[in-house]
Amino acid sequence: MAAAGALRLLVPRGRLLPPRRGLRLSAPAAIQVTVRDALNQALDEELERDERVFLLGEEVAQYDGAYKISRGLWKKYGDKRIIDTPISEMGxxxxxxxAAMAGLRPVCEFMTFNFSMQAIDQVINSAAKTCYMSAGTIPVPIVFRGPNGASAGVAAQHSQCFAAWYGHCPGLKVVSPWSSEDAKGLLKASIRDDNPVVMLENELLYGVPFEMSEQAQSKDFVVPIGKAKIEREGTHVTLVAHSRPVGHCLEAASILAKEGVECEVINLRTIRPMDIETVEASVAKTNHLVTVEGGWPQFGVGSEICARIMEGPAFNYLDAPAVRVTGADVPMPYAKILEDNCIPQVKDIIFAVKKTLNI
Structure with missing residues (x-):
């Protein structure tokens, strides 16, 4: 300590010591970035990178977006790149x-994916099928994005999860981010993809800050579509989720770890094409599987995962039936206490884990 003090005294005020071998200078570290700001960064970087990219939707321009995802972009890029539209999703x-068929790369924002039902003919019959029906001669590089699933206190007509709906359709790619790195990397990858991509964000995550690595702060950062991420290593049970329930799974895993149960948490990131190989490898290690999603139980994402596991090699590794944790099989109630009971909670995940482990 004395030597260190002497060293400080020898350095003139206002001057820095030069780098010395064996001393680590602070490199640009990870920073906290909200999902909202991560999406805004991705849009800004891709608009700057490729003049064919443009954003359109309700209130995306002068109002900076209903959720401020496009904040500042209209002032920077103008009316031709950031376009306010009438309240007509089909239009x-x-x-x-x-525009995508003609060679541009539009990003089409739905104020909520519930409103995409007004335009599902365009999304499925026009966008998803054209490349196939044209024998590959007409690509449709378009991104449909916006908040998906339940928010808070917005009742039945604003609370569906459309992961299973759009994941059902060949011709589409479907991504569902959880963290800020997911959001930025998947949006950039989606804009650069030559296929129509449905990007299902979560309104309740927009204001949540996540740590963003130095790598993710780069303009070249993308998250590959079709690749899941292991958020937490574990040995006793595999938890698979997408979007906001990933956070619930991590919270449940922390609680269960205190009881000696180590959960492996997989963040799907992509619904279609699904990275079932990562799930299979995890099940082969843990021998147990619990899927978690905010959507309805029938024909859901968890149902697909369970079917794929049962039909594949990982089935032989299961020591107990797979368990699904889903939203309730009812339209979303408005009352908060009923809403809470319709959305998977941490306690529901813990109960499912103990059920499959028989503890």
Missing amino acids: FTGIAVG
């Missing part, structure tokens, strides 16, 4: 799909 989605 502006059709315009976006036509």
Whole structure:
């Protein structure tokens, strides 16, 4: 300590010591970035990178977006790149799909994916099927993005999860981010992809800060579509989730770890194409599987995962039936206490884990 003090005294005020071998200077570290800001960064970087990219949707321009995802972009890129539309999802989605067929790369924002039902003919019949029906001669590079699933206190017509709906359709890619790195990397990858991509964000995550690595702060950072991420290593049970329930799984895993149960948490990131290989490898290690999602139980993402595991080599490693944790099989109630009981909670995940482990 004395030597260190003497060293400080020898350095003139206002001057820095030069780098010395054996001393580590602080490198640019990870920073906290909200999902909202991560999406804004991704849009800004891709608009700057490729002049064919443009954003359209309700209130995306002068108002900076209903959720402020496009904050500042209209002032920077102008009316031709950031386009406010009338409240007509079928109309502006059709315009976006036509623009993609003509060689542009539109990002089409739905104020909520519940409103995409107004434009599902354009998304499925026009965007998803055209490349196939044209024998590959007409790609449709378009991104449909916006908040998906339940928010808070917005009742039945604003609370569906559309992961299973759009994941059902060949011709589409479907991504569902959880963290800020997911959001930025998947949006950039989606914009660069030559296929139509449905990006299902979560309104309740927009204001949540996540640690973003130095790598993710780069303009070249992308998250590969179709690749899941192991968020936590474990040995006793595999938890598979996407979007906001990933956080619930990690919280449940922390609680269960205090009881000696080590959960492996997989963040799917992509619904279609699904990275079932990562899930299979995890099940082969843990011998147990619990899927978690905010959507309805029938024909859901968890159902697909369970079917794929049962039909594949990982089935032979299961020591107990797979268990699904889902939203309740009812339209979303408005009352908060009923809403809480319709959405998977941490306690529901813990109960499912103990059930499959028979503890």
